[in-house]
Amino acid sequence: MRAHYVVLAAGESARMGFDKPVSRLGATAPLEHIARALGERRAIVVIPTRLQAVASEMMPQAIVVVNDEPQRGMTHSFHVGLRVVDPDEPFGVLLGDMPAMTPVTLERTEALLAGGVDVAFPVRADGTPGHPVLFSPRARPIVDSLPDGDTLRRARDDASLVRATWTCTDASAFLDLDVPEQWEAFHA
16 A cells, blocks of 8 residues: 655745745746656645645645644644544655655655565665655554654654665655755756
């Protein structure tokens, strides 16, 4: 069974000064890239109210969920998205500003979430973790208990969970547009 993907796009984009998930990089915005990579997979996109209409257009297959408290951090957004996912189903997280995500990266990560594996994600050759991060239903209580903030790595790295990784050699799992220099470099 494929995981539900929660796409986090409710951040305030304070470092960028504009709503980067829905801003065009040439002809396509990061959310549109993610929608293409996800294809027919089940997805929930978490956004602020002001982006509800545009997110619905960019990710027509996704369930759009509003987070009116983005200042509470990434974990709160993840919890908001998980409200529509059955606790007995696998789930994962993607960031809404990762325009290099590919179907292959998703497939390779999904293939690891089997048997006794609780957490699956790609890594660089040096071990740096990337996205998506997928969780089995056994990880749900740990994720649900996370405090507000940007604490998702606590669940990914929880010692009680069995992890599986694969080495990703391209930018798909790692390119995250956080600052103007990254945006300009990707756009070029």
